[in-house]
Amino acid sequence: MNKLTTPNNIEIIETIYKHSKDSLLREPFFEVVENEVKHLSTLCQLTPLQTVLFANAIILGYDSSKIQSIITHLGFESYKILSYKDEFKVLFEREFLRGERSRGEINPNHYKVSEYVIQKISNNQPFEIKEKEEMGFFDKLKEFNEVIEEVSNDSLPLELLLDKIDLLRSEFNNVSIFQEINISKFSNFDLFFFLKTLWDAIEAGDNDYNTNVHETTKTFYKSTNDQYRNIRFILNGNSKLIAYNYVALSKHNFRNIVYAGLSDAVEKLVHKYEGVQLGKMEDPNEELIQHKKLAQKELFYNPEEAVEVFKLQEIVMEKSFQKLQKNFEKKGLKPAVSVLFYGDPGTGKTETAYQIAKATGRNIMKVDISSTRSMWYGESQKLMKKIFTDYEAIRKEEKKCPILLFNEADAIIGKRREAGSSSLSETENAIQNILLEELENFHGILFATTNLQENLDAAFERRFLFKIQLKKPESLAASLIWQSKIPSLSEKEAQKLAEVFRFSGGEMDNIARKILMDELLFAQKPEFTKIWSYCESEHWDKNKELQKIGF
Structure with a gap:
């Protein structure tokens, strides 16, 4: 040295x-x-x-x-x-x-x-290593949730989760809140579900039914029969957690998934003994997709796309968005952010909108475009106008400005047809005129997705503040996506798939689902040759020559 x-x-x-x-x-x-x-x-x-x-x-x-x-x-x-x-x-x-x-x-x-x-x-500085402090109540709950996530991702065996439950059962016996609840009468699953519900409420800062009953039950039970038997047990009110009024179920559901929260009685105990004030929000607007109910996903972008997406996400963060609105209004500009995501099918346009909504805490008013194309002439125009009227009313009710999402908007932002060519053309042109008018006076956040960017009507170009193209993933991004969807792939194998098969994320999803079905139904491990054959069969063009497998 x-x-x-x-x-x-x-x-x-x-x-x-x-x-x-x-x-x-x-x-x-x-x-x-x-x-x-x-x-x-x-x-x-x-x-x-x-x-x-x-x-x-x-x-x-x-x-x-x-x-x-x-x-x-x-x-x-x-x-x-x-x-x-x-x-x-x-x-x-x-x-x-x-x-x-x-x-x-x-x-x-x-x-x-x-x-x-x-x-x-x-910084080339010496440092002291402090002795690890005794973990507090909330630290133990947090660590427990980390173990749950590891088991859920198959990173740890279920046996370690059961060990952790046994450990917490003994450690929490002397905690006041658990003495009142008497957790000794809980089964392992009851205690697991209760602690998960308790942590979800504390982490979220509210008791707004944050725990997914189905996913939480499936983490604990690996057998499909056990999963659905216990899900029904909870939903039918037969669980001790429901019967003893420790856990409550939401009256509303999202995509047929039920969510759980702490009962009012337990909520009061948390405040009494731990000083944490949890409260239920008002019943969520059923017209909106709630950001808390969206599954968090890791998305991989090509470098130039990543810059644009993360910039947009920063813009619609609450603090940034409010600042922008105030400054726009001062300068006489429209206080709105409108974004068009365009690109091939399966490149993650809709999922990008969902993940931005989740990251920024914004609910989504999603519009089914087909609902605006009524068979009755004149009705479609009214429906289009009603979308914006409803959004404006909801925007004023919501604490955070929601996102208005026009998904697969090709039909209403495409090039207008020649006037008088047909009654359908006149109806579609009328819908577009109303949309253009509404966008001109729009206040809020609007996302639209389209697969047919070359068919975009020129009149809509200036209405969208940002136009972000999402392409099929390039080699590096594709390799990362392959590994995230099929963890058994080595880096070399993932890179090989990325180089040979120019797939969208949606096409990779198809392959991953087939592999998962093989594992679950036939107990077959995903060998690379099998994955390769699935990739070949995903191509429509059977005559297209593909590089042979090998390194």
């Missing part, structure tokens, strides 16, 4: 990383990096072995973020992770690393390096 007045921690970490490759952690390696390891070990208060593992975790964390990658880099087979489980456990307990774990046991998947540690090391 070079003799420097102030050793550069990053260079030290790089040196340890480079020399540790394929070293198998043998004695000659430790002799070569003795000074570097000693410095970093003293700084972090770790053993030399823990220091080497941590240094590699920092470098490799920018690439794969997998514990196995560290073991492989050192030259070992993946199973050797078992030999170093205790060392990694210390790194997690001391919060040098954070990631997927349950009761201290490391799940050999993804990890991340503590932001505190990165900041100190990047």
Whole structure:
């Protein structure tokens, strides 16, 4: 190690990383990096072995973020992770690393390096590692929810969730709120469902029926028969949670999915003992898609699309949008944001609108375009005008300005037909004239999606403030989508599919559904050759020559 007045921690970490490759952690390696390891070990208060593992975790964390990658880099087979489980456990307990774990046991998947540690090391500063504080009530609930998410994503086995429930049952026995409720009479599923409902309310800051009954039950029960039997048990009011008035079900449902919240009695106990004020919002407007009920999805975009989408999302965030509206009005401009998403089918136009709504906390008034094309002449124009009248009334009622979504709007923003050619043409032209007029006076947020951008009527171009094209994913984005939809794919396999098959996200969904059906119905693991054959069959053009499988 070079003799420097102030050793550069990053260079030290790089040196340890480079020399540790394929070293198998043998004695000659430790002799070569003795000074570097000693410095970093003293700084972090770790053993030399823990220091080497941590240094590699920092470098490799920018690439794969997998514990196995560290073991492989050192030259070992993946199973050797078992030999170093205790060392990694210390790194997690001391919060040098954070990631997927349950009761201290490391799940050999993804990890991340503590932001505190990165900041100190990047700034070449020494740091103190504080002893881990005793977890409070809410911290325990949060950790429990993280375990639920891991089990739901099949990252952890259900047995670890059951262990966690048993642990919390004993730990919560002395908590006042649970003493009044008497959780000892709860089955494992009852306690699981109740704690999930409690955390969902606390996390959301309200008791507005945040817990999806179907998804929560399916996380706990892997058998389809058990899932639906217990879902019916809850919905029919036979569960102890319902019978003892601990959990309440929403009177409304979204897409036939029922949601649960805490009962008024439990809500009062949470306020009494934990000082948290939860309240139910007024019944949501049934004409709107509620943003809380939208499933959160990770979407992958091509680079130029990502810039546009994230910029739009920032614009319609509440604080930004209110500021824009005020400034627009001051300058005599229309206080509205109107956006056209255009591109091939299956490229994520509608889902992008949904995810922006979810991220910004805005509900959606979705318009079925076919409903505006009445068979009775003159009725369609009235329906179009009513859409905007209804939206304006809802906008004034809602706390946040909702999004008006014209989905698959090709029929009403396409090029106008020649006047007098037919009564249908006259009706469609009349609808477009009303739409143009309403857009001119529109206040709020409007999203529209279309597959036929080349057919867009010129009169609509200036009505849309933003026009964002979503294309089929390029190689990098496509590779990430493949891996997100079929996790068993290696990076190399995902890249191969991305290069050969120019699919939209929707087409990839089709493949993923077929693979899932094979797994669920026939217990078949998704072999790459099978995935490839499904990709080939997805093409309409059977005569199109495809690159042969292989690397």
